[in-house]
Amino acid sequence: MPTILVADDDANIRELVCLFLRNDGFTTAEAADGKEALSIYLSQPVDLVVLDIMMPVMDGWTLCKELRRASPDLPLLMLTARGETWEKVKGFELGTDDYLTKPFDPLELTVRVRALLKRYKIGTTQMIRLGSVTLDRQTYKIMIGTEALTLPLKEFELLYKLAGTPGQVYTRGQLIEQIWGLDYPGDERTIDVHIKRLRERFAHITDFQIGTVRGLGYRLEVTE
Incomplete structure (x- = not known):
């Protein structure tokens, strides 16, 4: 199964997102800030990243830029409390593929993750x-x-x-x-x-x- 990396400094959000992703059959990895997320990505296989914008050490903008530099084909989904149009535009300009604003429906998140994986032709078979x-x-x-x-x-x-x-x-x-x-x-x-x-x-x-x-x-x- 694909591995989803969830980068968010809110432990409760990470726990909720990972719970729903695991229940949907995915493998998950967690990071509390952008620097930790980048380290995890560089050290183990990751198929998609769900990332928050406002994180300590390395924010989501920088993480998005670094991930896109390391892998042009890595699916990225921004998950953030901010919903202003200019931030969505900036996210897409930096290379994110989708954008979900908090508070969010966890079921919608899993649907968006599956859609991104399908778009990138990353298999979601559970066998x-x-x-x-x-x-x-x-x-x-x-x-x-x-x-x-x-x-x-x-x-x-x-x-x-x-x-x-x-x-x-x-x-x-x-x-x-x-x-x-x-x-x-x-x-x-x-x-x-x-x-x-x-x-x-x-x-x-x-x-x-x-x-x-x-x-x-x-x-x-x-x-x-």
Whole structure:
């Protein structure tokens, strides 16, 4: 699934936007200011950026300019409390593709995100194929050839997350935050337990393996 980066200094707005995007099947990343957003964009795959204008350190105007300089084909959606015509014009001149004014309807935002991804021909399929293994995010089912397999929800989400970006290393903290949420009361050993279970379930599969990166975390490795 496409990864949407949400850059806004309001933590409540970020949480709301990311919640609706994840519920719609997207992977999300968050940044509290423009500088952090640019750093995230340069360090991991990002398919679309939702950005606020008024942010500390680096504002949305500058971020928009830097992102467009780095990638002319990156979809950008400005999300801001300001709605004056001149600001919309400035945003489009700097390279934004769409503009949504706060307060906004989260459902409208997800529709606009999908429209932008379609315009840029970025796939929004919720199926991932790893050789003979297919993960379907809509039904939470896994097919191994013609055999169906149902996993506990968190195991599926963990495998789907790793399978979405083969080779990318995720720390335990990142996986806890993105799958269990920031308010999860447990510790990072939860990840180790779920990884062990996944390895046991797919021990007979040669299409992929979940590798441990010592001192960092885990990554899914596709077997050639």
